[in-house]
Amino acid sequence: MSTAGEHVPDAPSGPSHYRILLIEDDPGDALLVEELLDDTGLRFELTTRTTLAGARAELLSSRADCILLDLHLPDVSGIDALTTVRSLAPHTAVIVLTGLSEAQAGTEAMAAGAQDYLVKGKVDADLLDRTVRYAVYRSHTERVSAEVQAARQRAEENARLERGLLPQPILDTSSVRVTSRYLPGAALALLGGDFLDVVEGDDGLLHAVVGDVSGHGPDAAALGVFLRIAWRSLVLGGHRGKDLLHLMERILVAERGSHALFATCTILTLDQQAGTIILHLAGHHEPLLTTVQGTREVTAAHGMALGIVPGLRSWPSTTVPLPASGALTLYTDGLTEGHSGADDDRLGVEGLLTLIGNLPPADPAAHVDRLIKETHRLNAGRHSDDLAVLRLDWGEPTSLT
Incomplete structure (x- = not known):
């Protein structure tokens, strides 16, 4: 007073x-x-x-x-x-x-x-x-x-979501090197519905997933966590291919409730001994294959996003031969949907490949970080989609781009 x-x-x-x-x-x-x-x-x-x-x-x-x-x-x-x-x-x-x-x-x-x-x-x-x-x-x-308290709460919530969306890979005997990155779409934002995971099965094969739940915010993030955990549990339980995606879709439909959410994802099984990967694309884009000759998009059959037409089960598989040494990069739309520079054109896959080709050689982690940094620089803050990147390297360590 x-x-x-x-x-x-x-x-x-x-x-x-x-x-x-x-x-x-x-x-x-x-x-x-x-x-x-x-x-x-x-x-x-x-x-x-x-x-x-x-x-x-x-x-x-x-x-x-x-x-x-x-x-x-x-x-x-x-x-x-x-x-x-x-x-x-x-x-x-x-x-x-x-x-x-x-x-x-x-x-x-x-x-x-x-x-x-x-x-x-x-x-x-x-x-x-x-x-x-x-x-x-x-x-x-x-x-x-x-504001400080709100930022602290956001950081704590991000940490909880990160534990669900970005788990530690389960690798027993595999020599595949795993690099993963996840960035929310905006400053101070919570993590969104993108998710990724890598596990080695009892059969010695390496299994990976990258996915993207439609929308943003806590509902999309929660559904992303559900799907990531479901994928890991089902893979470790021996489910593969169409059967795996069918069960993931059933979980998505049950957990989304009244929200009109769907999810896209790429799942793959990497067999180093046979030198192949088996790909299933559920409304998601193809991964990138990097060798000493450069980086290209893998050609693979496309299937339906999860939750669009439940029960349709339209998920064809594609088997791709792998070189003795190389890298696969799986990613969500946040890496390509930003702008390509001063104009309003989207970066797109072609722009991303050009960008990768212009980056200097680097180890996998540094290369992924530089790639994300460069896409953000070109975009100049004009696009705010979440971004998840998973890179798998095998064979002799090289500074691949």
């Missing part, structure tokens, strides 16, 4: 120019506040409104640093006035103006979210100066603290 005559320590520094909104219907009181502000050391811009309706329009069209609020307005009074103002400007300092006979009003207002209160008739310029500075400072501190 602030009243005249009490000792108030020096107020913290604030903005160089204060935007103050006064909501007061009494012309005399409004004039007094303006005169007191003129006598303070504040540089300010004062806007006065006589009703909450007028203040609402002002708050929706511009931003204030501090609101001086009379609790008795023609269209609302008491704590209801404060509650409404706080809902319109939740991160703006509010100082309530009370009358001499309202002993409890100021305390109740602070309990309801006001930064401070001033008693009319007991305010001088020095007190008003310090009260405004402190209120704005506290409001700013609370806002920063809330």
Whole structure:
């Protein structure tokens, strides 16, 4: 509480120019506040409104640093006035103006979210100066603290989602080297519905999946986690090919509920001894094969995305011979759907292959990081799809591009 005559320590520094909104219907009181502000050391811009309706329009069209609020307005009074103002400007300092006979009003207002209160008739310029500075400072501190807490919660949620979407590969005897990356589509965003996984089966074959649930947000992320865990469990249980995709689709349909979500994915089985991979594309694009001759897109038959036509089971397989040494890169749309530069053209697969061809040789992890960095540079923040990349290297270690 602030009243005249009490000792108030020096107020913290604030903005160089204060935007103050006064909501007061009494012309005399409004004039007094303006005169007191003129006598303070504040540089300010004062806007006065006589009703909450007028203040609402002002708050929706511009931003204030501090609101001086009379609790008795023609269209609302008491704590209801404060509650409404706080809902319109939740991160703006509010100082309530009370009358001499309202002993409890100021305390109740602070309990309801006001930064401070001033008693009319007991305010001088020095007190008003310090009260405004402190209120704005506290409001700013609370806002920063809330933003830090929100960022921490997002980071914790991302960590939980990452454990579900980006598990540790299960590799027993396989010599295949695994590199994976996952980036949310926007700064501070939660991870989305992209997912990937790699496991080695009891038969010694390596199995991998990269998938993308339609949409963004927690529903897509949760469904991505369900599908990733289902894929791993089913693969370790011996399910393969169409049977595996059919069971994944049944799980998707059961878990999506009323949400019209579907998923695309590429699943593969890599047999190093036979020198082949078996591919199934469920609405997803082909992986990239890298050898010492360069990088190209693997030609493979396409099937239906999961959940589009449940029960259709249209997932043809493609067997691809592999060189003794090489790399396969599986990825989601976030790598290719961004822009290719200054124009509005999408990067696309052809642009991605050109980009890969221009990158300097590097080890797998550095190469994937450079590739993602370069696509982001070209895109210049104009596209915000999630991005998942899984690279599998086998044979003699080389600086393949």
